[in-house]
Amino acid sequence: MEGTAEHILKDERGIMTNAAALEKKSISFTNYYNHTFATYRGISGQLYSGYQLDDYDSNRLTGIQDILSDKVYYTSFINTEPNLVPFATYLTEMGFDEVSGEPGQGYSGLNSSMSDKEAYDLLLSHIEEKSVGSQPFFTAIYTFGTHASFDSPDEKFGDGRLTELN
Secondary structure (H helix, E strand, O other), X not given: OOOOOHXXXXXXXXXXXXXXXXXXXXXXXXXXXXXXXXXHHHHHHHHHOOOOOOOXXXXXXXXXXXXXXXXOOEEEXXXXXXXXXXXXXXXXXXXXXXXXXXXXXXXXXXXXXOOHHHHXXXXXXXXXXXXXXXXOXXXXXXXXXXXXXXXXXXOOOOOOOOHHHO
C-alpha cells in the first residue's frame, strides 16, 4: 500500500493493528525500497523490475503482466485515478487485458480519485468475479488514498484530528 512503511505498522499508537497482524503471517521483505519516486515510476519498478526516468514514460521491457498473459492468465489493473487521463493512458499502454476504473464517476477521494475503500471494494468484486471462472488471473492495484498527508474520507484514526493518520 502506498506510503505504508514499517514504522507505521509498528507504531506504538496502534495505527494499523490489522495490517501489522497480517504482516506477521505473510511473506515480508526486509531492506526493500521503492525503485523510484514518484509512485508512477514505482509501478513500473514493481511490474517490470526496472527504472523509469520520468512520469508516464513508455516501457518496452517485459513485465509480470506480459509473462503471465503468455501463460494464459487474465491480467488487469485497478486504476484508482481514472479521471487523470495521462495516468489512465499510461496504464493502458502497459498491456493489461483490462484496466478497471470508470472516468467521470463521483469518487470520494482527493482530486476525484477513488478512496481506498472504493478501490478495495472494486478489487474485491473484481477478484470475486474472476475467481468464478477457470482461467487464472493477475490483478494489480495502486492505492492513492494512503499517500502521506492525505485525509481519508472513509476512516478516521482516534478522534480524527491527525489527518495524516486518517
